[in-house]
Amino acid sequence: MKVGFSGQLAGALTDSRVRMQDRPPPCPNCPGSNGPCPNGSCPNGAASGETLELDRSPPRGTWLLEFGAPDTASVNSASSVNSASSVNSAASVNSAASANSASRRIALCPGKPVTIGSGETASVRVRDRTVSAAHCRVSVERHGLVIRDLGSKNGVFVAGARVAEAVLGRAPSGFTIGRTSVVVRESESTRAKSVAAAIPGLVGDSSAIRRVAEEVLQAARCRAPVLIQGESGTGKDVVAQALHQLSGRKGAYVPMNAAAFPDSLADSELFGHQRGAFTGAVGNRTGAFEQADRGTLFLDEVAELSPAIQVRLLRVVEDGHVRPLGGKEQRRVNVRLLSASWADLNERVLQGRFRADLYHRLATLVITLPALRERKGDIPALCVALLERVQGELGPKVVTADALDRLAGYSWPGNVRELGGVLYRAGLRAPSECIEPEHLVLGSHKRRRAELVVLTPAEARELYELHGRNTSAAARAACVPRSTFRGWLERDGSS
Secondary structure (H helix, E strand, O other): OOOOOOHHHHOOOOOOOOEEEOOOOOOOOOOOOOOOOOOOOOOOOOOOOOEEEOOOOOOOOOEEEEEEOOOOEEEOOOOOOOOHHHHHHHOOEOOOOOOOOOEEEEEEOOOOOEEEEOOOOOOEEEOOOOOOOOOEEEEEEOOEEEEEEOOOOOOEEEOOEEEOEEEEOOOOEEEEEOOEEEEEEEOOOOOHHHHHOOOOOOOOOOHHHHHHHHHHHHHHOOOOOEEEEOOOOOOHHHHHHHHHHHHOOOOOEEEEEOOOOOHHHHHHHHHEEOOOOOOOOOOOEEOHHHHOOOOEEEEEOHHHOOHHHHHHHHHHHHHOEEOOEOOOOOEEOOOEEEEEEOOOHHHHHHOOOOOHHHHHHHOOEEEEOOOHHHOHHHHHHHHHHHHHHOHHHHOOOEEOHHHHHHHHOOOOOOHHHHHHHHHHHHHHHOOOOEEOHHHOOOOOOOOOOHHHOOOOHHHHHHHHHHOOOOHHHHHHHHOOOHHHHHHHHHHHOOO
């Protein structure tokens, strides 16, 4: 029986396979038949009303099951279920895996299902006492990799939910049996085309992330400005870097936080200055636009730009010319402008806090990033990717089914950035390679999200004084990045 999922977990699975209770198609071996074949000896003979799976053509390519467990997974060549030859063709240990690695890769081909368990009859044997003798069956079918629970004691978990049967998509995903985490990937040969079109840094296979990937691929080919919107921690800088890498532009990628510099330094930071332009200008300085010539300029926190800076920025965006502070001649620059904001710029325009003409220039193309709570099905893949980044420091770590369940039940106000911090702390607390629920330290669900906090400079100064003139403490109280809060203070004249 198949299990329905709530909205937060639905993204972890692909659409269920299409099955229908209907009359079978005419038998190709028995001319004149209409529906069930009357010939009992014909291999296509079927009783009326038999459940049929539509489109039985097997997918091409090889899949990889990567096991991360207390012990390694191995192929049981003496299995009583499959002959040695069939097992070797269905699943084989990847010899390229390092001898000291806690993960092992098993290759799985279409039409060659395998049984995973801890017993001697399992074709893929896992040395895990929490895994049943014949725990689950895995096969490559029409719509993806199908996992079926074989009545195990501890169950099969996908995105923290126990399932009787699940279909995993082509992109990296995973499931958990007992204390063993299994990551599903395509082999390098099968993924050759998808790797060429992959978005650097993006992780997940939810519909929301696939939409973002398609929009990034479309926008990367253009020169038009792109506005990237999303909550803090959703990966706006990752998307900006991917747009630059995929654009093929030869110049540099120059990121700048627009909230980090006050009005008095904005011209110098963006457009540069000449020696002697102001007190303290002891030499020439190249501005961000000239540094990004023939490349990409990324302006983060663009909603925090003051009206005066917005006017000067609009002129450059329109004609592509900059003049350094104190300079006499304008310089032509060829810059792809990317901007990002956690605030709704359209709402800022309606409030009169952001220029409509600049907004329309910056928002020629808009990419909106989903919050992590909207794509919780990507949490298993994100856990694998984030833990791989710190493996050199923390060693190999895997998240158990119970820990995944707790992660899936959290609201994640800090999104992927918060998940990375939670996993890092959990990895430090875990004495073994398994991360359990007690190792996870999650924040309060009642925490205000940063996108709801908008302070005037006067309000920011009042909060700053209330916290003993401690910028970090005041920024935490406002649930905004420290650089954003510092920008508010500098515009108010406080530092």
